Amino acid sequence: MVLIQVAPLTRLITDIFRAEGCSDAEAGRIAANLVAANLTGHDSHGVLRTPRYVWLLREGQLRPDRKPEIVIDAGAFVLVDGQHGFGQTIAPLSVELGMRKARDGVAVIAVRNSGHIGRVGDWAEMAAAGGFISVHFVNVAGSQLVAPFGGVARRMSTAPFTVGFPMEGAEPVILDFATSIVAEGKIMVAASGGTPLPPGVLIDRDGSLTNDPLKLYGTAADARNRGPRTGTGAIRAMGEHKGSGLALICELLAGAFTNSGCCGPENRINANGMLSFYINPSALGLAQSMAAEARTYLDWVKSARPAKPDGEVLLPGEPERRRRAQRLAEGIPLPDDGWASLCETARAANIDPMRYRAVSGKLDPFT
Numbered sequence: 001m002v003l004i005q006v007a008p009l010t011r012l013i014t015d016i017f018r019a020e021g022c023s024d025a026e027a028g029r030i031a032a033n034l035v036a037a038n039l040t041g042h043d044s045h046g047v048l049r050t051p052r053y054v055w056l057l058r059e060g061q062l063r064p065d066r067k068p069e070i071v072i073d074a075g076a077f078v079l080v081d082g083q084h085g086f087g088q089t090i091a092p093l094s095v096e097l098g099m100r101k102a103r104d105g106v107a108v109i110a111v112r113n114s115g116h117i118g119r120v121g122d123w124a125e126m127a128a129a130g131g132f133i134s135v136h137f138v139n140v141a142g143s144q145l146v147a148p149f150g151g152v153a154r155r156m157s158t159a160p161f162t163v164g165f166p167m168e169g170a171e172p173v174i175l176d177f178a179t180s181i182v183a184e185g186k187i188m189v190a191a192s193g194g195t196p197l198p199p200g201v202l203i204d205r206d207g208s209l210t211n212d213p214l215k216l217y218g219t220a221a222d223a224r225n226r227g228p229r230t231g232t233g234a235i236r237a238m239g240e241h242k243g244s245g246l247a248l249i250c251e252l253l254a255g256a257f258t259n260s261g262c263c264g265p266e267n268r269i270n271a272n273g274m275l276s277f278y279i280n281p282s283a284l285g286l287a288q289s290m291a292a293e294a295r296t297y298l299d300w301v302k303s304a305r306p307a308k309p310d311g312e313v314l315l316p317g318e319p320e321r322r323r324r325a326q327r328l329a330e331g332i333p334l335p336d337d338g339w340a341s342l343c344e345t346a347r348a349a350n351i352d353p354m355r356y357r358a359v360s361g362k363l364d365p366f367t
């Protein structure tokens with residue numbers, strides 16, 4: 001494992017995307033979002049995505065500095081097309097639009113053809129910081145990864161579902177998860193020597209359950225040549241038939257309704273679709289009563305006796321905040337394999353990753 005501080009890591013990722021043709025502002029947004037995912041403990045959506053983003057950029061499947069195009073503006077409903085721009089540019093613009101449109105109550109924003117929007121919780125946190133409740137259904141057109149309940153072949157993306165609930169004067173509740181048992185990136189992290197997968201998260205074509213990440217990625221020995229299309233297995237949907245059903249709904253709302261495209265069967269360009277609902281409790285006169293009841297309820301939930309003597313009941317969003325505080329202080333751990341691939345991506349963009357050693361703070365990332 002390599003331990004690297006937030007500042008040099010953010011500078012390194014920013015410099016890579018700037019060298020690959022993104023504006024300073026966009027390169028900074030991409031770096032901030034990827035590093036924020038690492039900070040919250042979601043390494044699957046962190047800086048290890050950089051080589052794949054760069055590859056997509058070079059292939060023309062991701063385009064730098066795109067402005068989303070408004071396809072339908074029907075008042076409280078807007079459909080925007082992300083033009084295969086970076087999700088780190090398209091998603092925050094769609095959240096700003098949602099909050100503006102929901103100023104007097106509610107709004108629904110549909111996004112299609114966006115590049116990878118990363119950790120969806122970031123966008124729910126952004127809405128919650130503005131005082132808005134938000135609900136997000138997301139899918140990935142072209143990403144066949146997850147077997148439906150009762151099947152072994154891939155028919156769904158990891159289709160995340162996310163809700164942000166603001167708490168006046170306190171931290172928001174942020175529920176944010178992939179509808180597969182684990183997000184694909186967690187399998188990428190395991191395949192790169194990071195945290196091993198729990199048992200039975202994958203199903204192979206013969207119906208056997210496994211946690212071998214190469215069942216998804218095939219046998220390519222090094223991280224650069226690993227792709228999720230080469231394995232024989234599929235990720236399982238969470239929660240048996242219920243999670244599989246929620247994933248299906250994400251595909252329908254974020255893929256079919258937005259016209260971003262559902263998972264397969266054609267070889268589509270990978271793109272995130274997202275259908276988001278924004279509610280402004282203040283404008284509806286419900287903010288105070290909501291805050292009082294929610295505070296009482298959440299305190300009561302947390303007061304439940306822990307199942308284990310040293311355990312604790314946590315609210316959605318709490319594990320991420322704790323991890324953020326810890327990693328801000330200690331640095332971000334990256335698996336050796338993933339760090340090597342990041343350095344290689346930097347060198348391919350004529351950036352010497354060793355330069356970032358000088359600003360690495362109290363922990364040396366190269367030891």
Ligand code: NAD
Nearest residue numbers: 117118119120121158160174175176177178183314316317
């Ligand atoms: P996960 O399994 O770690 O679940 C995270 C959720 O569970 C969070 O809301 C967290 O606060 C809550 N949680 C975790 N431990 C808890 C505990 N002990 N008590 C109470 N709540 C707890 O997340 P995941 O499914 O691996 O997803 C990881 C990330 O991947 C998410 O941020 C998601 O948005 C992202 N994702 C993005 C895409 C995309 O296409 N952009 C696709 C899939 C997933």
